[in-house]
Amino acid sequence: MAGCTGTSLEEHAPTGDSADALGLTPQIVNGVTPEQALQVGGESVAFTELVEQVSGVDVCVCFQCGKCASGCPVSYAGDYTPTQLIHAVQLGLRDQVLRSKTIWLCSSCQICTTRCPQDVDVAGVINAVRIIAQRAQVSPSVSSVPTFFRKSVSNIALFGRMYELGLMADFKVSSRRFSEDLGLGSRMLRKGKFSLLPSFRGSRAARRIIRRSRAIERTS
Amino acid sequence: MHSATAREYERSLLAVARVVGLELAEVENWHCCGSGAAHSVSRLLGTALPLDNLVSTRRMGLDEVVVPCPSCFSRFKSALHEVENEPELRTQVEEIVEGDYRAEILHPLQVFSRPSMLAAIANARKxxxxxxxxxxxxxxxxxxxxxxxxxxxxxxxxxxxxxxxxxxxxxxxxxxxxxxxxxxxxxxxxxxxxxxxxxxxxxxxxxxxxxxxxxxxxxxxxxxxxxxxxxxxxxxxxxxxxxxxxxxxxxxxxxxxxxxxxxxxxxxxxxxxxxxxxxx
Missing domain, CATH: 3.40.50.11810 (Rossmann fold)
Structure with missing residues (x-):
């Protein structure tokens, strides 16, 4: 899969008077084409290709119809709609994508992926962008979300099966949210919704999988 | 479902299964499938964790897994879908999990909505x-x-x-x-x-x-x-x-x-x- 921004706009733009009349010729403002303003080039193409490689999704077929944005339950809370995010990936706007709130607010409900007429796995792209952002250690705009993911994986590595009470305590400490939902937590305890003690069954097998998976990723 | 959070789901599911004649066994030594969290940290890990549980299932001589949690259900099904469609991912996963992982993933609703089960449910009403x-x-x-x-x-x-x-x-x-x-x-x-x-x-x-x-x-x-x-x-x-x-x-x-x-x-x-x- 090639990046979407590998060729220049001029190559594809209609030429001649008719194109000018239609306003299709790239406008040069202050000596800069829109393409230069976007800084489309080697790095941006590399970012588009990296997202495609990690997600296994061809983002270039998206034509911004907006169905994903209209169905997205969290687009009201994000900075970019899923449509805008995919467009930004196509344009290789690495920083805008990796620093966006939207990538962390996605609930992975799969409405975008389901309704895409071009069969773009939008949720899969967002997930890949999350992975890339974490690997590149980009400071996340909604830091609690990746913290929760990491703490969940540590919890699985330790206990094999999720130990929710331990996960909540670990998450609260590392995200410094000691007071939020304390009342809810204690009510859940009283209602018997938390196991007090962890089980360690399955923990050796889970650790083996985590260790091997990390080893492969280090070498690939 | 090991956790206390959904014990009432587990208990009622097992009770219903017993009445309609659906025999269920717990996967031996299962571990967490990683849910969305592991998958958002590493696609390889998020795929290998569920498939390792399927290897354990196959070792028990079984090839149908009833998964009551839709988040797990989705992760198992996605993992199978991803290795089927992405050869590179499949190669890596198969270096991690040891054994056959092919199995049918079913949510309890899929089982209970079969015509024979609907009849069994209607007959068992009290x-x-x-x-x-x-x-x-x-x-x-x-x-x-x-x-x-x-x-x-x-x-x-x-x-x-x-x-x-x-x-x-x-x-x-x-x-x-x-x-x-x-x-x-x-x-x-x-x-x-x-x-x-x-x-x-x-x-x-x-x-x-x-x-x-x-x-x-x-x-x-x-x-x-x-x-x-x-x-x-x-x-x-x-x-x-x-x-x-x-x-x-x-x-x-x-x-x-x-x-x-x-x-x-x-x-x-x-x-x-x-x-x-x-x-x-």
């Missing part, structure tokens, strides 16, 4: 719920994305309605069957979960529902534990119990509200419901 109108909330991942889930109608599923109607429960049409409750954002951004749950409660109330039936532990947890905050935030009264579909069927089979642990919920069904289920 109690009816007079005056109880329920909306079925399927959530996100049971049907989405359809090429992975391959289950029911993607936008307007019917299987839970069919199963509950067979058990004598009146179910209503409504517009939020496959809406999103916000899932694990309840830990990190509860304001979003409160907003999304409000939309679901309002849609249920608009059609005159007395309760919401669910097939997902996280949907149950979000709707049930955030309901009071939603009522406070939006100055509305809903008082809608959030019941596992298996709790309703088990009670139709004659189990008591105590047997299916209704008191574990934050919004405990009111007297009307308790009376009907106990006395009808």
């Amino acid at each position: 109690q009816t719920f007079a005056d109880l109108k329920v909306v079925c909330y399927y959530g996100c991942l049971l049907t989405r994305p359809p090429k992975v889930a391959r289950f029911d109608d993607v936008e307007y599923p019917q299987s839970m309605d069919d199963v509950l109607r067979a058990a004598g429960v009146q179910t209503l049409d409504w517009s939020c069957k496959t809406a999103c409750c916000g899932a694990s954002l309840t830990v990190t951004r509860k304001d979003i979960v409160v907003k999304l749950c409000h939309d679901i409660f309002q849609a249920a109330k608009d059609v005159g529902a007395d309760a919401i039936a669910v097939a997902c532990p996280l949907c149950q947890l979000n709707l049930d534990t955030r309901e009071e905050e939603v009522e406070h935030e939006y100055e509305e009264s809903y008082q809608l119990p959030i019941l596992y579909f298996t709790q309703l069927i088990a009670m139709a089979f004659g189990l008591s509200p105590g047997d299916v642990m209704l008191r574990k919920h934050f919004v405990v069904p009111d007297l009307k419901l308790a009376e009907v289920t106990a006395g009808a």
Whole structure:
């Protein structure tokens, strides 16, 4: 899969008077084409290709119809709609994508992926962008979300099966949210919704999988 | 389901399975599938964790896995779909998991909505719920994305309605069957979960529902534990119990509200419901 921004706009733009009349010729403002303003080039193409490689999704077929944005339950809370995010990936706007709130607010409900007429796995792209952002250690705009993911994986590595009470305590400490939902937590305890003690069954097998998976990723 | 959070789902599911003659065995030495969290850290890990559990299943001589949690259901199905379609990922996964992982993944709704099971459920009815109108909330991942889930109608599923109607429960049409409750954002951004749950409660109330039936532990947890905050935030009264579909069927089979642990919920069904289920 090639990046979407590998060729220049001029190559594809209609030429001649008719194109000018239609306003299709790239406008040069202050000596800069829109393409230069976007800084489309080697790095941006590399970012588009990296997202495609990690997600296994061809983002270039998206034509911004907006169905994903209209169905997205969290687009009201994000900075970019899923449509805008995919467009930004196509344009290789690495920083805008990796620093966006939207990538962390996605609930992975799969409405975008389901309704895409071009069969773009939008949720899969967002997930890949999350992975890339974490690997590149980009400071996340909604830091609690990746913290929760990491703490969940540590919890699985330790206990094999999720130990929710331990996960909540670990998450609260590392995200410094000691007071939020304390009342809810204690009510859940009283209602018997938390196991007090962890089980360690399955923990050796889970650790083996985590260790091997990390080893492969280090070498690939 | 090992955790205490959804013990009432486990208990009622096993009770229903016993009555309709569905034999279930627990996967030996299973571990967490990683859910969305592991997958958002590493696709390889998020694929290898569930498939390793399928290797354990195959070692028991079994090749069908009933997965009651839709988040797990989706992760298992996605993992199988991804290794089938991505040769490079498959090669890496097969370096990690040792053995055959091919198995059929089924949600309990898929099993119970088979014609033979619907008949078995109808035959086993001992109690009816007079005056109880329920909306079925399927959530996100049971049907989405359809090429992975391959289950029911993607936008307007019917299987839970069919199963509950067979058990004598009146179910209503409504517009939020496959809406999103916000899932694990309840830990990190509860304001979003409160907003999304409000939309679901309002849609249920608009059609005159007395309760919401669910097939997902996280949907149950979000709707049930955030309901009071939603009522406070939006100055509305809903008082809608959030019941596992298996709790309703088990009670139709004659189990008591105590047997299916209704008191574990934050919004405990009111007297009307308790009376009907106990006395009808």
